[in-house]
Amino acid sequence: DTEVTQTPKHLVMGMTNKKSLKCEQHMGHRAMYWYKQKAKKPPELMFVYSYEKLSINESVPSRFSPECPNSSLLNLHLHALQPEDSALYLCASSQVDRSYEQYFGPGTRLTVT
Amino acid sequence: EDKVVQSPLSLVVHEGDTVTLNCSYEVTNFRSLLWYKQEKKAPTFLFMLTSSGIEKKSGRLSSILDKKELSSILNITATQTGDSAIYLCAMIKTSYDKVIFGPGTSLSVIP
Numbered sequence: 001d002t003e004v005t006q007t008p009k010h011l012v013m014g015m016t017n018k019k020s021l022k023c024e025q026h027m028g029h030r031a032m033y034w035y036k037q038k039a040k041k042p043p044e045l046m047f048v049y050s051y052e053k054l055s056i057n058e059s060v061p062s063r064f065s066p067e068c069p070n071s072s073l074l075n076l077h078l079h080a081l082q083p084e085d086s087a088l089y090l091c092a093s094s095q096v097d098r099s100y101e102q103y104f105g106p107g108t109r110l111t112v113t
Numbered sequence: 114e115d116k117v118v119q120s121p122l123s124l125v126v127h128e129g130d131t132v133t134l135n136c137s138y139e140v141t142n143f144r145s146l147l148w149y150k151q152e153k154k155a156p157t158f159l160f161m162l163t164s165s166g167i168e169k170k171s172g173r174l175s176s177i178l179d180k181k182e183l184s185s186i187l188n189i190t191a192t193q194t195g196d197s198a199i200y201l202c203a204m205i206k207t208s209y210d211k212v213i214f215g216p217g218t219s220l221s222v223i224p
Contacts, residue, residue: 004155042201042214043156056211090155100147100205102212104155 004105012111021108023074023091032074035090081112115140117215125221134218136202137184149201192222
């Protein structure tokens with residue numbers, strides 16, 4: 001199984017809502033990543049988890065809160081987002097020592113109204 | 114500041130053509146250069162290049178790194194419509210495992 005799944009595929013939320021994005025993989029990867037991708041732009045790294053611990057936070061605003069409850073799951077909790085946070089949110093995973101070979105999920109298309 | 118630059122940013126070719134996509138980088142503590150293909154949504158890994166002058170090949174795709182020139186090319190021969198995608202060049206540093214993507218080249222292959 002070389003698949004990374006993400007739910008939901010699409011999400012529309014208001015600026016006062018609280019929602020969560022979910023990511024799951026069963027490849028035994030112990031590194032997991034959240035990226036944000038705006039239209040016609042490359043993915044930008046947000047967070048990296050290694051062995052279920054947060055190892056990189058790319059100065060992401062606190063309205064984005066990641067969580068890695070176990071080695072297969074990665075969540076991104078959203079609260080009080082702004083319209084400019086609308087983007088495609090990509091999850092990826094890799095072996096810890098093969099971070100160059102990341103497997104990406106299909107993404108969640110988020111629209112903040 | 115670390116930077117990855119790609120050219121051209123977009124390209125339209127006919128099926129059967131050969132294309133060359135360019136990537137250049139400026140980075141401290143360079144470890145490897147990566148190529149990804151992004152169709153519709155999720156990027157998929159193509160190549161990792163660490164050593165200069167050694168060509169990596171996968172079917173009709175090949176890539177090579179020139180560390181002296183701080184650049185890489187991705188060649189696609191006998192292009193097919195299924196090659197239409199955004200090709201992302203990225204680099205990874207030695208200091209920590211962060212992948213930094215370039216802006217991508219949008220390739221359209223028309224019949």
